[in-house]
Amino acid sequence: MNKSDQSPEYSVTTIERAKMLHKLHPLIDGHNDLPWQLRTKVDRVLSRLNINQHQPELHTDIPRLREGGLGGQFWSVYVATSLKKKDYVQATLEQIDVVHNLIRLYPETFQIALTADDVDGAFKAGKIASLIGVEGGHCIGSSLATLRMFHRLGARYMTLTHWKSVTWADSCTDIPLAHGLTQFGREVVREMNHLGMLVDLSHVSVETMNASLDTSMVPVIFSHSSARALTDNPRNVPDDVLRRLSKNGGVIMVTFVPQFVSQVVYEWELERKQFQSSTNSTKYSETGTMKRWDADNPKPIAKVTDVADHIDHIRSVIGIEHIGIGSDFDGVPSVPKGLEDVSQYPMLTAELLHRNYADEDIIKILGGNILRVMRQVEKIAQELQANQGSSQALL
Numbered sequence: 001m002n003k004s005d006q007s008p009e010y011s012v013t014t015i016e017r018a019k020m021l022h023k024l025h026p027l028i029d030g031h032n033d034l035p036w037q038l039r040t041k042v043d044r045v046l047s048r049l050n051i052n053q054h055q056p057e058l059h060t061d062i063p064r065l066r067e068g069g070l071g072g073q074f075w076s077v078y079v080a081t082s083l084k085k086k087d088y089v090q091a092t093l094e095q096i097d098v099v100h101n102l103i104r105l106y107p108e109t110f111q112i113a114l115t116a117d118d119v120d121g122a123f124k125a126g127k128i129a130s131l132i133g134v135e136g137g138h139c140i141g142s143s144l145a146t147l148r149m150f151h152r153l154g155a156r157y158m159t160l161t162h163w164k165s166v167t168w169a170d171s172c173t174d175i176p177l178a179h180g181l182t183q184f185g186r187e188v189v190r191e192m193n194h195l196g197m198l199v200d201l202s203h204v205s206v207e208t209m210n211a212s213l214d215t216s217m218v219p220v221i222f223s224h225s226s227a228r229a230l231t232d233n234p235r236n237v238p239d240d241v242l243r244r245l246s247k248n249g250g251v252i253m254v255t256f257v258p259q260f261v262s263q264v265v266y267e268w269e270l271e272r273k274q275f276q277s278s279t280n281s282t283k284y285s286e287t288g289t290m291k292r293w294d295a296d297n298p299k300p301i302a303k304v305t306d307v308a309d310h311i312d313h314i315r316s317v318i319g320i321e322h323i324g325i326g327s328d329f330d331g332v333p334s335v336p337k338g339l340e341d342v343s344q345y346p347m348l349t350a351e352l353l354h355r356n357y358a359d360e361d362i363i364k365i366l367g368g369n370i371l372r373v374m375r376q377v378e379k380i381a382q383e384l385q386a387n388q389g390s391s392q393a394l395l
């Protein structure tokens, strides 16, 4: 085995120190797709999959959440853009229902959190603060009323797009339709500011990142993205946008997705796609040609150190105040070595300790920064609400 393929080994003391930090300060993850797994695996019938027990097919279950010392989670109420357009809103409502049911079914573990104070309260009570994040502007069906009602149901961020562009905002993985934000897109951002809902710029194009930073009156977030300077994947954030994010006061929650944190994995994926389209393989994983390609080109492995490299880079460009964690567990088929599931968060913290990050800096990365942003967004929303009513756009 090549030395660089090996997982770093941390001393017991370092891992114990990491676990102690998680025990004393909330680790808040910006993105986990367990609700989508509960939709696809058990048709949202939660009693059919007991997450109080180890579930090897998932990255997430309660024993491993406790082992990893998670303090708060933005549960993603993602719905696939491949669904019929008319079903987006209903499917999102169903996914919000999944999160509420999860909290109801496991009250000893989860507690709903609508504000930063709620997160602190849940953490002090020994519960995992459970927040809701809507992934993709398609979920609101171009309706501000739907956005407002999602907020009432507990949603505290919305990612403006998913893999596909919407009519009013562009995805980084699709052709642009708005070239930034349309007038309605700007209305959505302002309405979110007004509601106290975090504007999430993961998945959007650079043009839409910039237009949103131009429009938002409050700090924004990237719930699960990493740095493009290290991994040239369009899902990542370029340095010039990072600099704007620091002026804006927001946070980028660094993700663990292998092709977002490792340039080698990303290039492997591109080569594979190129080969696939050159051979016109449609069901590529099932064709003999692709199987042979896979055998000849084993997939490289991302590591916990790659994730820490992104944190290092962002710190060097904009400082410690703008970094968080957004794993994307249960939303991806593969994960880095050393960060295989939710029990492994302490490995990342151990890597940061190994790199001589001060405890107070690690506490900010784990959750302090996102809580600061939430507090600021909540405060400004109160001021905006005191000064003006809801947006009246009836689109």
Ligand SMILES: [Zn+2]
Pocket (backbone or CB within 6 Å): 135, 203, 224, 331
């Ligand atoms: Zn995503």
